[in-house]
Amino acid sequence: MIKVGVVGGTGYTGVELLRLLAQHPEVELKAITSRGEAGLPVADMFPSLRRRVDLRFVDPQSADLTACDVVFFATPNGIAMQQAVELVEAGVKVIDLAADFRISDIAEWEKWYGMKHACPELVAEAVYGLPEVNREAVRKARVVANPGCYPTAVQLGFLPLVEAGVLELDGLVADAKSGVSGGGRKAETHILFSESADNFQAYGVAGHRHLPEIRQGLERFANAPVGLTFVPHLTPMIRGIHATLYGRLKKDVDLQALFEERFAGEPFVDVMPKGSHPSTRSVRSANMCRIAVHRPQGGDVVVVLSVIDNLVKGAAGQAVQNMNILFDLPEITGLGQIPVMP
Structure with a gap:
């Protein structure tokens, strides 16, 4: 089983990611972090996850994310770059659903996102996670920059x-x-x-x-x-x-x-x-x-x-697709949901 941590599990992208991971046959959710909701059962905030996710939100400072195989960042821009180096050095794969590693030109990124980049050294090696183009590079990546919607x-x-x-x-x-x-x-x-x-x-x-x-x-x-x-x-x-x-x-x-x-x-x-x-x-x-x-x-x-x-192929679903590639699983694993109608 793939041991998974999710940083920032309280937004729409975060709960969509949890919905998909909770159904994934090869995933064990180990930690879901939130500063503001630490201690709250995840299913109390999101009743759709009742009987599927039994964890409580934990504060990021107390979460042992280095015990995970992969950590997803479903956080605002600027968060993943603060924590990615420590995780990568511990052998943890990082998939960032925000924009911290998407743009290779650091000056261009800083212009558009209005902040100084905390770890430009990881930007150079991060793989842009559009599987239809970069599948083989994703397979060997330590950091995956999940594309925007x-x-x-x-x-x-x-x-x-x-x-x-x-x-x-x-x-x-x-x-x-x-x-x-x-x-x-x-x-x-x-x-x-x-x-x-x-x-x-x-x-x-x-x-x-x-x-x-x-x-x-x-x-x-x-x-x-x-x-x-x-x-x-x-x-x-x-x-x-x-x-x-x-x-x-x-x-x-x-x-x-x-x-x-x-x-x-x-x-x-x-x-x-x-x-x-x-x-x-x-x-x-x-x-x-x-x-x-x-x-x-x-x-x-x-x-x-x-x-x-926008929340699935444009965010959480594509992130899970990238995880499947990273861990040599069929890309469709856990992603076979039929679109909802009406």
Whole structure:
């Protein structure tokens, strides 16, 4: 059994991670930390976990995380980098669901996240945990930087096109919409029901923290500079991301075949039949990205529709997928949940 610790188990990503780990046949949960809720039974805060998780929250200072095989950080940005070195030196694998290790350029990271990085030496070796691209590197990693939710949907949608070199790279557009759970489990005005219900709003147009992460990934796929406009939106739903992606073709290509061939055998990417329009509800609570590719009016513009559950393939599910790779388990282990309908 894999001995697992979870740092920060009180947010939406944290409880989603616990839901998946509690069902995983090869996992033994050893510690779930929270400063504010130390001593409280986890199932008292999250009744959905009653009879599945019997642990109490423990203070991070008293938790023996070095006794774990792997520790997940479901914490705000800036926490994992404070503790990762000690864990790695003790032989513990680290999977960070925040952004501390995602961006390789330290100065760029510090600009976007507004703090000094505590362990830049680990950033250089951390593996970006997008399995469809970095599977073999993840297998040997000590630190896995779990991708963000928007970056997962956008990068997977653009991946076949950028890898194949069939797009003009200076004018890519990612128009993405997210449910309010992407804002976290906290009290902020913009995600209150009375503010977000019956409303639809763009934000971060001048610049969003996920922009450099997405651009870094696309430039690695292309091995060339990429010009990207990324506009996120908040939608009145709880879960889900819908990314509509635009690019201009520079050569003729069978788009459907390109996508089907690139993702053949990928357990968590579903290329939909030609002409499809995937919905966020079709991936709700599942570790799945559904993609459809279009060429409107047969012109030179390609439109890709990419949908994920922001809390699963966009966060906790992808983290468990990375754990499975780290410990040489089939990637689908513990992740076979069928999307919830309606």
